[in-house]
Amino acid sequence: MNAPSAPTLTTPPSTVVVDHPMIQHKLTLMRRTRTPANEFRLLLREISMLMAYEVTRDMPMEMIEIETPLATMQAPVVAGKKLCLVSVLRAGGGILEGMLEILPAARVGHVGLYRDPVSLAAVEYYLKLPRDISERTAIVLDPMLATGNSAAAAVAEVKAAGCQSIKFVSLIAAPEGLATFHEAHPDVPVYTAAIDSHLNDHGYIVPGIGDAGDRIFGTK
Numbered sequence: 270m271n272a273p274s275a276p277t278l279t280t281p282p283s284t285v286v287v288d289h290p291m292i293q294h295k296l297t298l299m300r301r302t303r304t305p306a307n308e309f310r311l312l313l314r315e316i317s318m319l320m321a322y323e324v325t326r327d328m329p330m331e332m333i334e335i336e337t338p339l340a341t342m343q344a345p346v347v348a349g350k351k352l353c354l355v356s357v358l359r360a361g362g363g364i365l366e367g368m369l370e371i372l373p374a375a376r377v378g379h380v381g382l383y384r385d386p387v388s389l390a391a392v393e394y395y396l397k398l399p400r401d402i403s404e405r406t407a408i409v410l411d412p413m414l415a416t417g418n419s420a421a422a423a424v425a426e427v428k429a430a431g432c433q434s435i436k437f438v439s440l441i442a443a444p445e446g447l448a449t450f451h452e453a454h455p456d457v458p459v460y461t462a463a464i465d466s467h468l469n470d471h472g473y474i475v476p477g478i479g480d481a482g483d484r485i486f487g488t489k
C-alpha cells in the first residue's frame with residue numbers, strides 16, 4: 270500500500286520565487302553534498318547579491334537635478350525609507366554579506382534564535398536592532414525557511430521594535446514553513462530562490478541543502 274501523501278499546501282500569494290537562471294544554477298551547485306564550505310559561501314554570497322536586486326525592485330524613486338560634464342539633467346535616485354538588513358543568527362550571516370555588497374548603506378540588526386531540538390520552537394538568545402528601525406524598511410534574512418517558527422519569531426521582534434515595512438528573504442523555503450509564516454505575518458512578503466518538497470521529521474528541508482550554518486562555516 271502506498272504511504273498517505275502529505276496534504277498539498279498552496280503557496281501564499283505574497284511569496285516571490287526568484288527563479289532567475291543564474292540563481293537556479295548556483296543553487297544547484299550549493300545543494301551538492303560535495304560542494305566545500307568555501308565554494309558554498311561564495312555561491313550564497315553571489316545568489317544574495319542577485320536576490321538583493323529583486324527584493325529592492327519596488328523601491329520608490331524620485332528625480333533630482335544633476336550636472337553631467339555636458340548638461341544639466343533630471344536623473345532618478347532611490348527615495349523613501351532607508352533599509353535595515355536583519356540577519357537571523359547564525360546562517361543569516363551568509364546572505365547578509367552579499368546583500369551588503371549591493372546595499373552598503375543599510376543598517377544591520379541581528380536576531381539570535383535556536384531551534385529547540387524536540388519541540389522545534391524558536392528560542393531567542395540575542396537581539397540587537399538599530400534604534401531607528403521604525404523609520405526603515407527591514408529585510409529579514411535567513412537561508413532556510415523550514416518550520417517557519419524562527420522566521421515568524423524574528424519578524425515579530427522587528428515588528429515589536431516598531432517597524433511597519435518588512436520583507437523576508439530566504440534561499441529555500443518549505444511549503445509548511447511558508448504556510449506558518451504567512452499565517453503569522455500575512456503582510457510580510459517572502460522572497461525565496463526555491464520552494465522544496467517538504468520537511469522531514471527533524472524539521473530539515475527535503476531535498477534542501479542540509480544544515481545551512483554547518484555548510485557555511487564548515488562545522489559539523
Ligand code: URA
Nearest residue numbers: 413415473474480481
Ligand atoms: N535549517 C537548516 O539549516 N536546514 C534545514 O533544512 C532546515 C533548517
